[in-house]
Amino acid sequence: MIDDLAMVLGSSVRLTVPLAFAACGEYIAERAGTINISVEAMMLGGAFNAVWGASMTGSASFGLLFGMLAGLVIGFVHAEFSHRLSVNTYVVGLALNALVLGLTSFLLDSIDLTGHQVDALNIPVLSDLPLLGPVLFAHRWPAYLLVALIPLVWWLVQRSRFGLELRAAGENPQSADVTGIDVRRRRRQSVLLCGVLAGLGGAYLAVGEVGAFNQNMTAGRGFVVIAAVIFGGWTLRGTMAGCLVFGAADAMRLALPALGVHLNSQLLIAAPYLLALLAMMFLAKTHRQPAALGAPFVRGIV
Template sequence: MSLAGDIETVLSSGVRLAAPLAFAACGEYLAERAGTLNISVEAMMLGAAFGAVAVAGLTGSGIAGLLAGVLIGALIGLVHGVLAHGLAVNTFVVGLVLNALVLGLTSYLIATAAPLSRPPERWPLYSLLAIVPLTWWLVGRSRWGLELRAAGENPQAAAMTGIRVNLRRRQALLWCGALSGLGGAYLAVGEVGSFNQNMTAGRGYLVIAAVIFGGWRLARTLVGCALFGLADALRLALPALGVTLNSQLLISAPYLLALLAMLLFASRHNQPQALGRPFPRGGA
C-alpha cells in the first residue's frame, strides 16, 4: 500500500475511533457546564457496550442494541444523579463506585454467559452530525441550557431566581448518560461487533480529558476527541506498517497524549465556576 493509502487508512480509522468519544463528550460537556464533573462516563460507556451487544444478539437488530445502550447509559446517569444531587453523596465517590461496579458486573457476566459477538454494523455518522448542533443549541440557546449554565456558574444566584439547581444537574446527567451510552453501544455494535472484558479501556476518562482540553467549549472538545481517536488509530496501525515499538507504550500512547494535551493546552479560565461543587439538597 502507498504512503497516501496508509495515511487515508489511519485517518479513516481515527474518525471511527473518535466517534464513540465524540458522542460521550457531547454529554459530558453538557454535564460539566451544569457543574457536575461526571467521573462515571466510563461506567456509562462500558455498561452500554455490554447491553448493546447482548440485546443486538438476542434480537438480531443493531438498532435495538443501540437503543438498549442509550437506556443503560441513561439509567446509570439517573443513579448517579439521584445519589449525588438527590441524596448529597460525594459525586466523585459515586462516579468511582459506579465505574468499579459496572466493570465487575460486566466481567462476571461475560465470564458466566455465552460469548457476546455479532458482525459489526458500520453506520454512517449522521446521528453525530445531529447531536453536535443539538447539544450546542441546548447549552447555548435554549432556556433550559441557560439554567444549566447558571447552575454550573453560580448555583446560589440561580436558586434565588427559582432555578432548581440539583434538578437541572440530574437532568444533565441523564443527557450525559444517554449520549455516553450511545458512544459505548456504537463502539461495541458498530465497530467491534462483540463485547470483551473492560473493552472501553479508559475511554470514559479520555472523554473527560477532551472536555478539559477543549476549555469547556464544544468545538474544541470535539477536536480533542479527534486527536485522541487519531492517536488510537495510529497505535493500531503502526505494527501493520512494520513499525516495531514496545506494546505497552503503544497501548498507553492515547492516554499519554491526553495528559500532555491537558498540561499544554487546557484553558482553565473557561472552567464553570461551580464545577464539582455540591449544592445543598434544599436547593432541589
C-alpha cells in the same frame, strides 16, 4: 503512501466517533457543574447492554437502544446519589466504574452473547472521492448521527432556556437558585443526558465497530472523554477537536505496527492516555472552566 494515509485517517475517524458521542454528554454535564466520573461506567455498561440487547432481539440497531438505556440507568443512579442525596460525586462515580466493570466481567462469563454489527452506509458519490471519500463518507450508519447531534447539543446548551439554566447551575448555582432555578434538578438532568449519550458511545463501539463485547472493552475511554472536554476549554467545538486528537492517537497506536514502524508496544498502548494526561496538565489552567464545576450545591451557602 496515499493508501496508508487513508487507512490512518479512516481509523482516526472511526475511533473518534464513540468518544464524540460520550463527549457531547460529558460537555452538557460539566457545563451544569458536574464532573461525571462515571462516564466510563456508562460507556462500558452501554457496550455490554448493546451486545446483550442485539443477542436477544437479533438486531444491532435495537442493541443501540439497549446501550442508551444502560447509560440512562447508570446516569440515574449517579444523579440521585450525587444531586439528591448529596453523596460525594467523585466517590459515586468511582464506585459505579468499579461496579460496572465487575458486573460486566461476571455477566460476560455467565451469558452467551451473539455478535451483531450495524450496517455500513456509504454515501453515494461522496464515498468515491479520492482520500476523503473513504475517510468521511463510508462508516457505520450511527456515525452520521453526529452530524445532527453536535449542532443540537450546541443549540441546547447555548440557545435554549434549558441550556441557560444548565449553564447558570454550573456558573453560579446560588444566584440561579434565587431566580427560581432548581439547581439540583438541572444537574440531575444533565447527568441523565450524559448517560444516554455515553451509553450510545459505548454501544456504537460494541455493535458498530467491534461487533462483540470484550472484557473492559472501553479501556479508560471515559476518562479520555473527560480530558477531551478539558482539552476543548469547555467549548463544544474544542471538545470535538479533543476527541479527534485522542482518536488519532489511538489510531496511530494501531497503525504504526501495520506500517512497519516498531516501537515499544507498552508505550504505544499508553500513548493516548499519556496524551490525555498532558492535555489536562497544560490546558486545565489555561481555559476558564465553569465557576462551580465539581462544587456541591448547598442552598444558602456561598
